Amino acid sequence: MPKIPAAERASELRNLPQVDRLSGALPQSAAPTLRVAAARRAIADASDAILAGKPAPSFDEIVAAASGVLEAQRRRRLRRVVNATGVLLHTNLGRAPLSEEAQQLMAEVGAGYSNLEFDLARGRRGSRYDHSTEMLTTLTRAESALVVNNNAAAVLLALAGLARGREAIISRGELIEIGGEFRIPEILAESGAIMREVGTTNRTHLKDYANAMGPDTGAILKVHPSNYEVTGFTASVPSRQLAELARSNGVAFISDVGSGLLSRNLPGGVPEWLTREPAVADAVDEGADVVTFSGDKLLGGPQAGILVGRSEALSKLRRSPLLRAFRTDKTTLAALDATLAAYLEGNLSRIPFWRMALLPAGEIESRARALAEELPVEQAKVDVEPGFSTTGGGSAPSSRIPTAVLRIAPQTAGAQDLSAALLASDPPVVARIEDGALLIDLRTVAPADDSTVGAALRKALGGSSAS
Numbered sequence: 001m002p003k004i005p006a007a008e009r010a011s012e013l014r015n016l017p018q019v020d021r022l023s024g025a026l027p028q029s030a031a032p033t034l035r036v037a038a039a040r041r042a043i044a045d046a047s048d049a050i051l052a053g054k055p056a057p058s059f060d061e062i063v064a065a066a067s068g069v070l071e072a073q074r075r076r077r078l079r080r081v082v083n084a085t086g087v088l089l090h091t092n093l094g095r096a097p098l099s100e101e102a103q104q105l106m107a108e109v110g111a112g113y114s115n116l117e118f119d120l121a122r123g124r125r126g127s128r129y130d131h132s133t134e135m136l137t138t139l140t141r142a143e144s145a146l147v148v149n150n151n152a153a154a155v156l157l158a159l160a161g162l163a164r165g166r167e168a169i170i171s172r173g174e175l176i177e178i179g180g181e182f183r184i185p186e187i188l189a190e191s192g193a194i195m196r197e198v199g200t201t202n203r204t205h206l207k208d209y210a211n212a213m214g215p216d217t218g219a220i221l222k223v224h225p226s227n228y229e230v231t232g233f234t235a236s237v238p239s240r241q242l243a244e245l246a247r248s249n250g251v252a253f254i255s256d257v258g259s260g261l262l263s264r265n266l267p268g269g270v271p272e273w274l275t276r277e278p279a280v281a282d283a284v285d286e287g288a289d290v291v292t293f294s295g296d297k298l299l300g301g302p303q304a305g306i307l308v309g310r311s312e313a314l315s316k317l318r319r320s321p322l323l324r325a326f327r328t329d330k331t332t333l334a335a336l337d338a339t340l341a342a343y344l345e346g347n348l349s350r351i352p353f354w355r356m357a358l359l360p361a362g363e364i365e366s367r368a369r370a371l372a373e374e375l376p377v378e379q380a381k382v383d384v385e386p387g388f389s390t391t392g393g394g395s396a397p398s399s400r401i402p403t404a405v406l407r408i409a410p411q412t413a414g415a416q417d418l419s420a421a422l423l424a425s426d427p428p429v430v431a432r433i434e435d436g437a438l439l440i441d442l443r444t445v446a447p448a449d450d451s452t453v454g455a456a457l458r459k460a461l462g463g464s465s466a467s
């Protein structure tokens, strides 16, 4: 470290720009408060550097540092991105995109007043849960329904409302973790129910559940192990048998199906890669008292936790104080209503998840080829080849949807640099990296955004060759 005399350091500190002068030199597009804060930060950093014996930065360097602070702030704000990963329900990217109808109803209900808790037929107070209940019961043939903030809350509410202070019996093969924060043993502990594990990781039999049944039992919990599979020498108990065992012992049967494929009788049928996914309507039919699932997974709606099942069990949950804590807001309920209406009307193509999931690979390939033709071949090796999209979001772990991917292997810079350049573009483009190449899967890109991806790629490839 170069030794700087104290007097020289003091003069360098005195010569640092005033906050006003520096903030005045920052891009005027940023609000004054933000410019002043960024200026203060940059001046403080510069003074730390001087005190640490580093050379004093020039005015221009301090301006650049402050602009960097502003830019970093801007990039941390919530904004739209283009999802070119081919992961349809990418939790980090906000899971399911909403339908036009959902967006419109959200905007209308959000912008003004609504009949959220008002019964227009009777002219008096109503319930915010009534709007979606009728559609949900029609679609799943359940007696009743309830909506909360997410499926984690739905499971917690069901356990707390039906088994608090008593035992909830669960197979050791279903003590799962989904996405870090959702771990069944922890949710059980939070709910106040006592976990009673039965069976083994790979095999659990009806007698295991029956033997655990006693005066302290409050519920049987079945959890769909969404994001992993046990294969080989395995056994689990069909829901119908668990429902019978629960009923004959007077305890509740709670079934968390997670991903929320509403039924097997969807218009157009269920695609082959979803055949092993449990359907909500089947879980209801098999006798569960409460079935829980997410609103923003295979349903293709907003973040929500949906509970459907028997009236008796759901009335208990409606009286739980937790329900108030898990209450969904009006815009969520609006988006959910519009999404469910598309199912009722048999028009799944209105829901972006289904529209994208059912795109034929050939169509994606044509779009990828059109994109490839506009890329500078001298900067990268570009191929269009078969690949797989996935559902993501903790549904159907082995689901591989045939697609076509654009594989870009940059000549000079690495795939990491190319990816970073795409993330810095506006809107940011998120792609996959595999074997040192960048992969673009247009299945999850709206066709209107193909040109956005193309422009971002051309700029990134041009830029990376110059460096």
Ligand SMILES: *Cc1c(COP(=O)(O)O)cnc(C)c1O
Binding pocket: 150, 151, 152, 153, 155, 178, 182, 223, 224, 225, 226, 227, 256, 257, 258, 259, 293, 294, 295, 304, 305, 393, 394, 395
């Ligand atoms: C995804 C999932 C959850 C969590 O649902 P969120 O809506 O993300 O809270 C719980 N259980 C299962 C089986 C899941 O697949």
